[in-house]
Amino acid sequence: METIISVHSALELITNHVKSLPVAVMQLEKANGLVLAEDIYAPENVPAFPQSSMDGYAFAFDNNRSDYKIVGEIAAGSKQTFELKQGEAVRIFTGAAVPIAADTVLMQEKAFVESEKLTVTDENLNKGTNLRSIGSEIKKGTKALEKGTVLKPATIGFLASMGIAKVKVYPNPSVGILVTGNELRLPGEDLEYGQVFESNSFTLQSALNQLNINNVTIYRSEDNLNQLQTLLSQILEVNDLVLISGGVSVGDYDFTMDALEKCDVNAVFHKIKQKPGKPLLFGTKADKVIFGLPGNPASVLTCFYEYVLPAIGIMTERNVKLQTKKMVLTQEYQKQAGMTHFLKASHNNDLVYLETGQESYKLSSFANANCLAIIPENASKIESGQEIEVHLFPF
Numbered sequence: 001m002e003t004i005i006s007v008h009s010a011l012e013l014i015t016n017h018v019k020s021l022p023v024a025v026m027q028l029e030k031a032n033g034l035v036l037a038e039d040i041y042a043p044e045n046v047p048a049f050p051q052s053s054m055d056g057y058a059f060a061f062d063n064n065r066s067d068y069k070i071v072g073e074i075a076a077g078s079k080q081t082f083e084l085k086q087g088e089a090v091r092i093f094t095g096a097a098v099p100i101a102a103d104t105v106l107m108q109e110k111a112f113v114e115s116e117k118l119t120v121t122d123e124n125l126n127k128g129t130n131l132r133s134i135g136s137e138i139k140k141g142t143k144a145l146e147k148g149t150v151l152k153p154a155t156i157g158f159l160a161s162m163g164i165a166k167v168k169v170y171p172n173p174s175v176g177i178l179v180t181g182n183e184l185r186l187p188g189e190d191l192e193y194g195q196v197f198e199s200n201s202f203t204l205q206s207a208l209n210q211l212n213i214n215n216v217t218i219y220r221s222e223d224n225l226n227q228l229q230t231l232l233s234q235i236l237e238v239n240d241l242v243l244i245s246g247g248v249s250v251g252d253y254d255f256t257m258d259a260l261e262k263c264d265v266n267a268v269f270h271k272i273k274q275k276p277g278k279p280l281l282f283g284t285k286a287d288k289v290i291f292g293l294p295g296n297p298a299s300v301l302t303c304f305y306e307y308v309l310p311a312i313g314i315m316t317e318r319n320v321k322l323q324t325k326k327m328v329l330t331q332e333y334q335k336q337a338g339m340t341h342f343l344k345a346s347h348n349n350d351l352v353y354l355e356t357g358q359e360s361y362k363l364s365s366f367a368n369a370n371c372l373a374i375i376p377e378n379a380s381k382i383e384s385g386q387e388i389e390v391h392l393f394p395f
């Protein structure tokens, strides 16, 4: 196992150890936000029949005629067909099948009808007006969507319009969040001296939900190796991704590393030259991915954005990494060389303002921030006005 490595090496190890999840066949209504794992070809013509796009009258267009005899009516969904003769029209409605012999639909606002006689009052009417021809949206057998397309409302609707009910996608992982700590109480409970409210599972679950990852189960364990090991082995059975909060440091009650070892997890690295989140732990067990997130609340969220997101991106073939931009720092920042600093910050017009309260137990600065400012490992001083990299939050 690697100990205390650079941010760059940590990301490289994650990239080398995480694989995309097996392709799954998914009901369309559950596929929003997922990536298509197959090319989609139209199984039928859309529309499958010549279709009226207006409420009005359908007929075979005749330049020398302005009157037609109305011989019937076709509503949307009607199976009725008409053998229209020259000079005959049918009353028709939006979405209805236009008779084969007809080629034009006159909208009713441009028609004058008396008893069964239709008079065209549209001087600019052309052959083919208001008629959607067979396959004019997409022809049967044509490629409709490429493998790799991210499904969104429009693509989901497009698939449904072709009659497709299920698609092959890269699924979202099922996620187990394991919260450790004797001191933790749930919001809403009474707090005794020495106890703190548990917030990490709330942060993590919300961050996952924001990615449309909703198959999330929260487990809780005391700082007890046996309990932790038993729970962890169950969690590893049923989840693709396991996020453990706390217990990754060096204290006498930090059992995460031992429990992972007992569960035969391959620890890939432990500790990154970074602040916050130095004791981040990453491991795998077969295709399962495990992160031991340092318990301090700001460390948990920073590590989620910087390391768990890229892993989820690989598992799902989605581009979910925080967007990177170069921006100008508006103040001087000093630190010791040797650690990358991820600083809660706000950007506006490509200028970056650092939040006060960078300590890893504080979430208030995170709550005010819209990005993380990156101060590189080897830097000891960034001047005000210098350009730095910024990772933008996805909201």
Ligand SMILES: Nc1nc2c(c(=O)[nH]1)N[C@H]1C(S)=C(S)[C@@H](COP(=O)(O)OP(=O)(O)OC[C@H]3O[C@@H](n4cnc5c(N)ncnc54)[C@H](O)[C@@H]3O)O[C@H]1N2
Pocket: 179, 180, 181, 183, 184, 196, 197, 198, 199, 200, 201, 245, 246, 247, 248, 249, 250, 251, 254, 276, 277, 278, 279, 293, 294, 295, 296, 297, 299, 360, 361
């Ligand atoms: N001697 C050393 N001590 C520590 C080191 C070190 O290098 N040497 N590293 C520090 C750093 S940096 C971090 S980060 C933490 C990480 O500690 P753990 O991952 O073992 O986390 P815990 O000790 O369980 O908790 C840390 C802190 O966070 C609070 N916490 C934990 N879980 C939650 C939760 N679900 N919701 C809200 N708050 C939570 C916990 O009460 C502690 O205050 O270790 C340092 N120590």
Ligand code: MOO
Pocket: 274, 275, 276, 277, 278, 279, 294, 296, 298, 299, 360, 361
């Ligand atoms: O690495 Mo820790 O998150 O600074 O307190």
